[in-house]
Amino acid sequence: MADSTMLAVAVGEVVPGETVADLVDKLVEERVASRLAAQDPTLWGPDAESEAAIRLAWTTLYKTSRPLIGEIEALREELRSEGVDRVVLAGMGGSSLAPEVITAAEGVPLTVLDTTDPGQVADALAGDLDRTVLVVSSKSGGTVETDSHRRIFAAAFTEAGMDAASRIVVVTDPGSPLAELAESEGYRRVFLADPNVGGRYSALTAFGLVPAGLAGADVARLLDQAASASDMVSADVDDNPALKLAASLAAAHDAGAEKVVLTTTDAGSASTLTGFGDWAEQLIAESTGKQGTGLLPVVVGGPNAPGFDDAGPDALPVAIGPMLGAARVSTRGPLGGQFLLWEYATAIAGRLLGINPFDQPDVEAAKKAARSLLDDPSALGGSQAPSTVVGHVEVYASAGTSGDDGLAAVLREFLGSAPEGGYLAVQAYLDRLDDASAALLRTELAGRAGLQTTFGWGPRFLHSTGQYHKGGHQNGIFLQITGAVENDLDVPDRPYTLGTLQLAQALGDGQVLLEHGRPVLRLHLTDRAAGLAELVRAIQEL
Structure with a gap:
């Protein structure tokens, strides 16, 4: 991490006109940055005040964590x-x-x-x-x-x-x-x-x-890096990087770009923030995705990745690092400073969007559904038959499909259920190490589906984008991928195995998404390696 790098936000053309500048001026006039630094719980309105009052100590952690x-x-x-x-x-x-x-x-x-x-x-x-x-x-x-x-x-x-x-x-x-x-x-x-x-x-x-x-x-x-950034992000001035970032996110959202496409663009440098997008994903999705609104983070592999270099009017490409490719906003600085920058900006964006950035009202629903399935093991077993079986892939579709024309036809029908300006969420309940190739599905699908496409490892994503899926803009379609378990593990003093828990989490979340009226397609790989290969081939036929 390069300590010499100053914290900075560069803003290109987010939306036509002076919308970002206008929002920054408004935030400066209302002293939002300094009030946030002083842990003012009234910034998000009376409904959020009680929650905000016990959730703002992060603004001084660079001192209190010493x-x-x-x-x-x-x-x-x-x-x-x-x-x-x-x-x-x-x-x-x-x-x-x-x-x-x-x-x-x-x-x-x-x-x-x-x-x-x-x-x-x-x-x-x-x-x-x-x-x-x-x-x-x-x-x-x-x-x-x-x-x-x-x-x-x-x-x-x-x-x-x-x-x-x-x-x-x-x-x-x-x-x-x-x-x-x-x-x-x-x-x-x-x-x-x-x-x-x-x-x-x-x-x-x-x-x-x-x-x-x-x-x-x-x-x-x-902590030193965060301390150096604290004066910048808490100042009521036009060049406050947190205000610029928050205003950019809110202005884009108001113009219809509710997706934020994130990538790191400093690859090869000493300050590479590998995985920063995954951290920011949770921060943004859980903080803003509620009450039918919010910002959907889409983490991609680089400035040339599908969804970033060809982002449509529904997405704002943001670079963590130099302003490369199609990026319209970039954030630069050492990791400690970036943590504080994005926390300030996300909390302030919540104010501009009119939501409470500190609660997560929809996260518990999937957990509750999973617990119910664990209490009724029959719901996880053979009582649910696949719609069809194609090779090493069992198809469980929320709308029946024959699969007679192959897996590509199943996918084509599913992708056709997405509304205009919607998104595709790929959710892989697999081994993040041994099944790492599953992450390539995002790139393959994003390049063909014409939709902003997210990828999440289950159940990891349930603690981040899972809130947005249920509480944010209701225009997503959800592709779940589960896999056969060869060697399960017992959980000591619990009536379930890890494999049973994993399947319950997938089915529970899918059930809640269906209750929200969202299309869900689950593909179960009876052989993980062979099934993934067949799935990739099917996607390439789209």
């Missing part, structure tokens, strides 16, 4: 003296995305478990347990994925003859059930995060800093 630096370093040295230098993070959403970006930017290894795929969890278990510490990161501890990982690793440590408690570090909110559990179990260390920070704004709390710091990232420098 005591963590020495504590993290002391624990890291203590662990290393015992030969423990492999960090596995069990966390979802805001508890995993920031540490993943921080460690990638620093080039230090961190194994992130934000999956229920048995194969991916088994791969993490197959690492050198003698050298492993598990960081269990959850505000409450009730997150089913994270609790499952904790149970599985604790059992594995014990089976290997180790004291499991000495290998588990917890990051949670004060007084949470997880904090109580950690105390009763005697876990190695408990780091308590600021409870007045929501998960997606928690990059500079213990949730972001502890796993990254234990893995070897320089978290002190990260």
Whole structure:
């Protein structure tokens, strides 16, 4: 990460006229930036005030998180003296995305478990347990994925003859059930995060800093970068980069560009922010996607990717790095500064869109549906027959399809259900490592479907874009991809396996989307490798 890079936002032609400048002037006149820095909960109206009052401590984390630096370093040295230098993070959403970006930017290894795929969890278990510490990161501890990982690793440590408690570090909110559990179990260390920070704004709390710091990232420098940016983003002036970014997002939305296409454009430089788009995706989608409005982040692989270089009137291409290709907005600066920039800009954009950027009213629906399916295992088994089977792909369509003309015909019919200006969400409930080629489906489909296309690993995306899918603009169509499980994993002291949980999450989310009137097509790969190859060939026929 290059500390010398100044935080900056460049704005091209977002919409015709002076709309962005007008919005910036309005924000300056209303002193929005300084009021946000002062944690004024009235900025988003009376309905949001009570929630905002307990969600604004992130504005000063560059100061209040300082005591963590020495504590993290002391624990890291203590662990290393015992030969423990492999960090596995069990966390979802805001508890995993920031540490993943921080460690990638620093080039230090961190194994992130934000999956229920048995194969991916088994791969993490197959690492050198003698050298492993598990960081269990959850505000409450009730997150089913994270609790499952904790149970599985604790059992594995014990089976290997180790004291499991000495290998588990917890990051949670004060007084949470997880904090109580950690105390009763005697876990190695408990780091308590600021409870007045929501998960997606928690990059500079213990949730972001502890796993990254234990893995070897320089978290002190990260806080220094945020501190350097704080005066810029909190100033009531026209060149405040956060105001410019927020105004650009809101102006584009008002002009019909409710999708924000994100890519990093500094590849090859010392300050590459690998994975930053995935972190920003959760921040933007969960903060703005509600009440039938919001900004849909579309993360792509580069400035030449489909959806970015050919973005239509429904999308705003934004570069994280130099203003390259079709980008109409760019943000530059070190990682700590970018975290603060996007948090300020997203919260301010929420004000301009007229929504509360700190709640997530639609996230619980998919969790509830998944829990119901886990309570009724028959709903997950053979009671649901596929519409058709094509090769190694079982087709489960919300509208019946024969599949007589092949998988391409099934896809063509499904894509035809998208409304004008809509989007396609590809949701892969697979192994993010062994089935990594599934991510190529976004590029293949985006280049042929004529739709902005997102890609998410399930259930990871349920903690980010999942809120937008149900609460944002209702113009999406959803392609779910599930796969056969060869070697399942039991979850200790729970009546389900990881494979069962994974399928319940896919079906539960699909059920909620159908209840919202959205088209859902689920393709189940009876052989993952062969099925993915057949799917790619079918897409290429479109």
